[in-house]
Amino acid sequence: MSAFRVEAGGRRHRALRxxxxxxxxxxxxxxxxxxxxxxxxxxxxxxxxxxAALGLNLLVGYSGQISLGxxxxxxxxxYTAATLVAKAHLPYLLTLPAAALVTFALxxxxxxxxxxxRGPYLxxxxxxxxxxxxxxxxxxxxxxxxxQGMSVPQPAVPGWLPLDPDQFLYLLVLAAALLAxxxxxxxxRGGLGRALVAIRDxxxxxxxxxxxxxxxxxxxxxxxxxxxxxxxxxxxxxLGFVAPESFxxxxxxxxxxxxxxxGLGTxxxxxxGALFIEFVPQYAERVNQAxxxxxxxxxxxxxxxxxxxxxxxxxxxxxxxxxxxAEPAPPGAPPAGEAGVQAxxxxxxxxxxxxxx
Amino acid sequence: xxxxxxxxVDGVADGSIYAALALALVLIFRSTGIVxxxxxxxxxxxxxxxxxxxxxxxxxxxxxxxxxxxxxLGGMAIERLLIRPVxxxxxxxxxxVTLGLFILVNAAAGWIWGFTNRGFPSAFPSGVVQLGxxxxxxxxxxxIAVLLAVVGLLGLLFQRTNVGLAxxxxxxxxxxxxxxxxDVGRMLMxxxxxxxxxxxxxxxxxxPRLFLDVNMMGGVLLYAFAGAALxxxxxxxxxxxxSWIIGVxxxxxxxxxxxxxxxxxxxxxxxVIFVVLLVRPSGLFGSxxxxxx
Numbered sequence: 001m002s003a004f005r006v007e008a009g010g011r012r013h014r015a016l017r018x019x020x021x022x023x024x025x026x027x028x029x030x031x032x033x034x035x036x037x038x039x040x041x042x043x044x045x046x047x048x049x050x051x052a053a054l055g056l057n058l059l060v061g062y063s064g065q066i067s068l069g070x071x072x073x074x075x076x077x078x079y080t081a082a083t084l085v086a087k088a089h090l091p092y093l094l095t096l097p098a099a100a101l102v103t104f105a106l107x108x109x110x111x112x113x114x115x116x117x118r119g120p121y122l123x124x125x126x127x128x129x130x131x132x133x134x135x136x137x138x139x140x141x142x143x144x145x146x147x148q149g150m151s152v153p154q155p156a157v158p159g160w161l162p163l164d165p166d167q168f169l170y171l172l173v174l175a176a177a178l179l180a181x182x183x184x185x186x187x188x189r190g191g192l193g194r195a196l197v198a199i200r201d202x203x204x205x206x207x208x209x210x211x212x213x214x215x216x217x218x219x220x221x222x223x224x225x226x227x228x229x230x231x232x233x234x235x236x237x238x239l240g241f242v243a244p245e246s247f248x249x250x251x252x253x254x255x256x257x258x259x260x261x262x263g264l265g266t267x268x269x270x271x272x273g274a275l276f277i278e279f280v281p282q283y284a285e286r287v288n289q290a291x292x293x294x295x296x297x298x299x300x301x302x303x304x305x306x307x308x309x310x311x312x313x314x315x316x317x318x319x320x321x322x323x324x325x326a327e328p329a330p331p332g333a334p335p336a337g338e339a340g341v342q343a344x345x346x347x348x349x350x351x352x353x354x355x356x357x
Numbered sequence: 358x359x360x361x362x363x364x365x366v367d368g369v370a371d372g373s374i375y376a377a378l379a380l381a382l383v384l385i386f387r388s389t390g391i392v393x394x395x396x397x398x399x400x401x402x403x404x405x406x407x408x409x410x411x412x413x414x415x416x417x418x419x420x421x422x423x424x425x426x427x428x429x430l431g432g433m434a435i436e437r438l439l440i441r442p443v444x445x446x447x448x449x450x451x452x453x454v455t456l457g458l459f460i461l462v463n464a465a466a467g468w469i470w471g472f473t474n475r476g477f478p479s480a481f482p483s484g485v486v487q488l489g490x491x492x493x494x495x496x497x498x499x500x501i502a503v504l505l506a507v508v509g510l511l512g513l514l515f516q517r518t519n520v521g522l523a524x525x526x527x528x529x530x531x532x533x534x535x536x537x538x539x540d541v542g543r544m545l546m547x548x549x550x551x552x553x554x555x556x557x558x559x560x561x562x563x564x565p566r567l568f569l570d571v572n573m574m575g576g577v578l579l580y581a582f583a584g585a586a587l588x589x590x591x592x593x594x595x596x597x598x599x600s601w602i603i604g605v606x607x608x609x610x611x612x613x614x615x616x617x618x619x620x621x622x623x624x625x626x627x628x629v630i631f632v633v634l635l636v637r638p639s640g641l642f643g644s645x646x647x648x649x650x
Contacts, residue, residue, distance in 0.1 A: 066452050113635055119448030120392035121634050124582050127394070128627035131579060135621055249575070253460060260453055289472060293464025300457030304450060305442060 004323040013325055028174055032167040041238075042278055044170045047177040048234045050274035053258040054184050054267065055227020060256070061265035062188060063220045064200035065114065069126030071252035072133045073103045073225040077232025079137070079144055082152045082242045092155045092237055096176060099233035100226045107225020111218035130252040137244040149243030152236050173234050180227060185267050187223070196220055197265070228255075257296050261303050263312025272311040362491045364608050370497035371566075371580075372604020373504035377559035378574075378581035379588070379596040380511070381552035386590050388528035388548045391440070391451050395458035397574030397581070399435070400556030402462050403428035404564050404573075405470050407557075408477055417478055425557050432553025433546040440549070441542070467571045477564035500562050507558065508597060524548060576623060580607065583626030586633050589643020599641065603629060 006013040032040045056070045080102050081095035090098075114122055137144050144150060157168040187193055195216045198206035207213055236242050258273025276299075284291035303310055309317075378396060385393045407424035411417055435458065443454055481499035485492040515521035526534040527544035534541050559581075560574065567573055584603045588595025607625045610617045617625070639645040 060449065064447075064449055066449055068456070113631070116638070117634055120452055121586075121630075121638075123394070123452045124392065124586070125627070125630055125634065128579055128582075128623070128630060131575060132621075132623050132627055135623060139621060253456065256453070256456065257460075264449075288468060290464040290468035293460050294468065297457045297459070297461025297464060300453060300460065301439065304454055304457070 006323060006325055007328050008325050009328065016323065025178065029171065032163075032170045037164075037166050040166045040170050042282070044166075044173050044238050045235075046271075046274045046278045047170075047173045048231055048238055048274075049255070049258065049277055050271045051177050051180045051234060052228045052231030053255050053262065053273050053277075054180060054270035055224040055231065056255045057259040057262075057264065057266070057270050058184060058187070058196075058220055058227065059224035061259055061263075061269070062193060062196040062200065063217060065217065065221065066119065066123040067126040067224070067252075068123050068249075068256060069129035069133075069252050070224070070228045070255050071247050071249070072126075072129045073107060073228035074232040074235065074251065074255075075133050075137065075247035076106060077103050077229030078236040078242045078247070079150075079232075080229070081233035081236040082150050083143065085152050085237070086150060092153075095233050095237070096230055099229040103229025103232075104222045104226035107229075108218055108222035110225070111221025114221060115214055115217055126252075127249075130249045133247050134244040137247065144242075144244070147244060149241060151241050152239075154240040155237060169238060173238060176230065176234060180230065181267060181271075184227075188267060192216065192219070253296070257300055259310075261299055261310055263310030264308075266310070266312035266316075268315075269310050269312040359491050360612075363493065364612050365605055366493050366497050366501075368605030368608035369601050370494075370500040370604070371608060372584070372601035373501050374559050374563045374566075375577060375580040375584045375604055376504055376597040376600035377507065377555050377562065378577060379585040379600045380507075380593055381555040381559070382581060382585050383590060383593050383596045384548055384552045384555070386585075388524070388545055389440070389444070391455065392582075392590075393552070394452065394455040394578075395462055396552065396556050397578030398459050398462040398466070399428065399432065399553050400560035400577075401569075401571060401574040402466050403431070403553070403557035404477070404560030404569060405466050407561060408475055408564070408569055409470065411478060412475075417480060421480065421561055424561070425554050428553040428557035429550040432556075433550040435553075436546045436549035437542075441545075463571055470571075472571060474568035474570045477561075477569040479565035480561070496565070503558070503562065504597070507555070508593075511593065520547070579623065579626045580604070583629045583633075585640075586630045587640055589640030591644060592640065592642040595640055595642030 006016060031043060035043075052070065052074050055073075056067060059065050059067055059070075077099035080099040081092075084090040084095045084098055085092050114125070117125060138146050154165065155169060155172060157163050157165055161168065163171070188196075195206065195211045198209065198211055199213055199216060203213065235246075254277045258277045259269060260273075261276050262271065262273030263269030280295055281292040284295055307314060378400065381396050381400075382393060385391055385396070403424045406427050407417075407420045410420035410423055415423075439454065439458065443450055479496055481496040483494075483496065485494050486498070487493075513521075515525055523534070523539045524544045524547060526537075527539055527541040528548070531541045534544075559577065563577055564573065580603050581600065584600030585596045586599070587602060588597070588599025603626060606629070607622055610625055611622045633640060
């Protein structure tokens with residue numbers, strides 16, 4: 001039984017949620033001031049991956065379209081940012097919206113034909129896209145620097161800030177990631193999120209209820225690509241270097257592994273998944289070059305069989321023991337009956353399965 | 358002209374290798390509705406088993422059948438242990454499971470045999486034969502002959518034996534098959550075993566043409582997917598014809614279209630898959646998917 005009981009959407013529920021988010025943000029913002037440089041660098045990359053994984057989760061987790069090729073959009077974002085900073089000498093902050101726009105447009109263009117590809121077929125086409133990405137980058141040598149790659153001038157710390165470059169970079173990426181997560185949280189709670197889940201769970205019923213399938217699906221594809229693109233741009237700025245081999249199939253598989261392990265169809269899952277794909281290879285590769293793959297593969301299978309909600313699902317069920325979130329009682333119903341106890345915390349996914357009111 | 362014919366025959370030979378893998382994909386897709394992304398990696402693993410035996414001093418005619426047998430058993434075990442629990446799940450779950458298997462098998466092979474390239478012996482003599490004034494490699498002709506023999510054997514199995522009939526029945530209508538006493542689970546296991554065997558054959562045929570390494574089958578899998586998509590994912594004959602078309606197109610484009618070249622040949626299957634799925638999703642020989650609405 002839960003210690004607390006709050007009403008979904010009520011004042012206490014929102015206060016609790018805001019407090020939880022504020023605590024996470026405070027801890028995250030404090031990290032660069034009491035950790036060593038290596039850890040700060042690693043956590044910066046975690047945030048970068050989290051942004052891209054979040055985008056993929058919007059597509060896969062919420063709308064049920066499978067992409068094995070989000071590394072391609074990540075690469076396009078990275079090279080857009082790299083070119084704009086290194087060749088056009090644009091201020092680095094402008095590269096983020098630029099990368100978002102470019103990948104949004106490409107994602108939209110890709111999303112239109114993707115409408116006709118169901119289930120495994122979309123996975124197939126996007127897999128081919130992931131495999132073709134490094135050779136394509138190498139082919140456009142004049143623009144991308146080919147195999148050699150391209151170095152990117154990193155953001156300089158403004159003079160009035162008493163920060164190291166690593167700390168500044170981390171906080172910059174953290175700000176971008178926070179914005180991305182807030183946007184995604186709003187998006188998935190709003191009409192588009194509900195429409196997405198409705199389509200995923202029962203396309204025909206959703207269409208009957210008036211959801212414009214083509215519009216919703218192409219938009220989420222574009223938004224998802226834009227997230228990957230922004231992630232790529234942050235990646236280029238963080239590393240100060242882009243090369244074709246960073247954007248192979250392994251990257252795309254890594255993003256998919258991240259969202260499955262973190263929790264499909266959750267906003268927070270992307271962060272847990274990003275921690276996984278940043279830190280597991282760090283330690284596994286010390287033992288054996290192949291261990292990373294073994295852990296990825298085995299964990300993917302284990303999550304599907306044993307923990308379909310991923311880490312986020314696990315945390316949610318743990319939280320349920322502490323705080324119970326009950327749906328507000330409909331007017332006229334007896335207060336706090338058995339139904340309220342069973343409703344528990346209602347995730348966007350679960351909410352989508354309820355009949356629309 | 359001679360060059361053109363050589364490229365075409367090499368293309369059909371490559372296409373025959375893709376066809377073996379495409380047949381494996383089609384076999385599994387028809388019976389379980391799963392597109393097995395791990396098919397290529399399973400094939401690579403079996404090829405490494407053959408290489409390990411050969412490297413340990415066994416002759417090729419022992420190593421290859423032993424690896425094929427291992428592939429058959431391994432395929433059955435994978436169906437029973439990993440696929441059966443998620444039978445009937447949505448496409449997302451199935452893609453993730455076969456993808457997890459892909460990553461796991463790839464890494465396991467790297468762990469056991471390392472990440473370096475290995476030469477793999479060809480089962481065919483090197484050299485060429487003159488056919489109508491055109492020099493054609495014995496290996497290419499041999500590969501085509503092997504594939505035709507495999508297609509013939511599969512045809513016999515599915516059309517002329519009770520097991521084949523039971524397998525077709527289990528794929529077409531599992532519920533009715535159960536009612537007439539067919540062990541559907543065993544048939545599915547058999548199908549996965551057979552598919553793994555076909556994949557291992559593709560691996561053994563392609564390894565001498567490339568180098569054997571853990572990522573050898575990535576490209577081949579893509580070409581096989583393209584072949585299966587072109588021919589129709591539920592049509593074995595279509596998979597063979599589609600793979601031949603892919604093999605020939607790929608070789609012609611790689612040889613005669615400078616803009617494509619060796620590095621971007623991989624875009625050929627991408628373009629084919631994309632166009633086919635958009636214009637004619639059921640492929641050349643497949644049956645269109647019917648949605649009851």
